Amino acid sequence: MQNAPLSRSEQLLFLTDEQLRQGIEMMFFAYRGFTAYPDKILETYGYGRAHHRAIHFVGRKPGLTVNTLLDILGVTKQSLNRVLRQLVNDGLIDSRVGTKDRRQRNLYLTESGLALEKELSDAQRQRMRKAYAAAGPNAVQGFRTVLAAMIEPEVSTLVRDLLRGAET
Amino acid sequence: MQNAPLSRSEQLLFLTDEQLRQGIEMMFFAYRGFTAYPDKILETYGYGRAHHRAIHFVGRKPGLTVNTLLDILGVTKQSLNRVLRQLVNDGLIDSRVGTKDRRQRNLYLTESGLALEKELSDAQRQRMRKAYAAAGPNAVQGFRTVLAAMIEPEVSTLVRDLLRGAET
DNA sequence: TTGGAAAGTCAACAAGGCTGACATAAACTG
DNA sequence: CAGTTTATGTCAGCCTTGTTGACTTTCCAA
Numbered sequence: 001m002q003n004a005p006l007s008r009s010e011q012l013l014f015l016t017d018e019q020l021r022q023g024i025e026m027m028f029f030a031y032r033g034f035t036a037y038p039d040k041i042l043e044t045y046g047y048g049r050a051h052h053r054a055i056h057f058v059g060r061k062p063g064l065t066v067n068t069l070l071d072i073l074g075v076t077k078q079s080l081n082r083v084l085r086q087l088v089n090d091g092l093i094d095s096r097v098g099t100k101d102r103r104q105r106n107l108y109l110t111e112s113g114l115a116l117e118k119e120l121s122d123a124q125r126q127r128m129r130k131a132y133a134a135a136g137p138n139a140v141q142g143f144r145t146v147l148a149a150m151i152e153p154e155v156s157t158l159v160r161d162l163l164r165g166a167e168t
Numbered sequence: 169m170q171n172a173p174l175s176r177s178e179q180l181l182f183l184t185d186e187q188l189r190q191g192i193e194m195m196f197f198a199y200r201g202f203t204a205y206p207d208k209i210l211e212t213y214g215y216g217r218a219h220h221r222a223i224h225f226v227g228r229k230p231g232l233t234v235n236t237l238l239d240i241l242g243v244t245k246q247s248l249n250r251v252l253r254q255l256v257n258d259g260l261i262d263s264r265v266g267t268k269d270r271r272q273r274n275l276y277l278t279e280s281g282l283a284l285e286k287e288l289s290d291a292q293r294q295r296m297r298k299a300y301a302a303a304g305p306n307a308v309q310g311f312r313t314v315l316a317a318m319i320e321p322e323v324s325t326l327v328r329d330l331l332r333g334a335e336t
Numbered sequence: 337t338t339g340g341a342a343a344g345t346c347a348a349c350a351a352g353g354c355t356g357a358c359a360t361a362a363a364c365t366g
Numbered sequence: 367c368a369g370t371t372t373a374t375g376t377c378a379g380c381c382t383t384g385t386t387g388a389c390t391t392t393c394c395a396a
Contacts, residue, residue: 134317142310149302
């Protein structure tokens with residue numbers, strides 16, 4: 001099994017298939033570890049990762065519309081709606097008719113929604129903080145640079161703005 | 169909403185909640201983008217991500233036992249068995265009775281299994297290669313350091329060895 | 337005023353997790 | 367050798383979360 005000839009930038013990076021494979025596997029294990037603890041918290045509430053994602057992004061951009069959330073999450077409206085309905089019924093998310101465009105629904109976290117959001121994001125931030133602290137500032141910079149390059153290709157402008165922390 | 173006082177290493181890193189949050193979201197989008205193309209390939213074969221994982225790790229450690237694979241994947245044997253049965257029936261994986269311990273099954277990719285494994289990992293390596301090339305060597309080193317720190321906490325020795333590229 | 341976008345709903349289905357129960361063969365142990 | 371443990375496989379049933387398709391209601395905008 002021969003590797004293909006290396007391009008110039010690959011030569012500079014010494015990117016062997018072995019190293020790439022290791023990166024791939026690390027992504028798998030890191031992502032799993034990364035979601036493990038929030039998953040456990042959610043379970044006690046009878047929720048899943050889909051609920052977490054909805055809560056997270058509603059907390060991130062209070063007042064966002066359902067369509068915006070659909071764009072961010074990349075799932076079907078039926079799929080999102082099921083989760084959203086639960087969260088609204090359970091009083092974690094407030095769905096208000098839009099003032100400018102009354103077809104739209106603007107989504108907000110209620111007080112208890114905020115509480116759960118905080119519990120989940122505290123857990124995840126703590127893990128991230130520990131990894132960052134163990135790896136050091138330079139590594140963190142590199143980590144972010146690679147992730148950004150990995151995300152770049154096909155993500156919507158909306159998501160790009162979200163990651164940049166832009167106001168909408 | 170005040171941030172908790174920063175520890176010494178956090179002060180050195182300037183780890184604001186905002187930056188951590190950004191890291192968290194990047195993990196989400198990066199992982200999604202990372203699995204998107206393999207998912208599309210798998211769909212044409214009628215397989216899912218679970219099949220991909222099985223094929224990947226069998227390709228990675230030819231002859232591994234079912235128990236080892238269970239440890240790596242962290243799912244139940246029933247869940248794995250469903251997927252494995254399909255792959256064996258479809259002739260992508262060969263399940264051979266162990267020679268030392270005849271209770272065990274040693275798993276190998278067949279020729280067509282190897283072909284699919286290559287197709288999938290080529291796709292993923294290409295994405296990883298592009299991100300690495302765009303980010304540069306220093307960033308790559310940092311990326312790996314942070315991911316390693318993120319994985320560290322609770323992973324089994326087996327997985328740690330796997331990532332180190334150890335022979336078993 | 338009418339066409340179409342935004343949102344919601346119902347139904348049906350599939351993948352892939354899970355638990356529990358049980359079967360079999362092989363290995364180990366007293 | 368008998369009994370227990372281990373490795374694996376399998377059946378049944380459940381849950382979450384994704385999918386498509388069809389349809390309704392609301393309501394903005396041309």
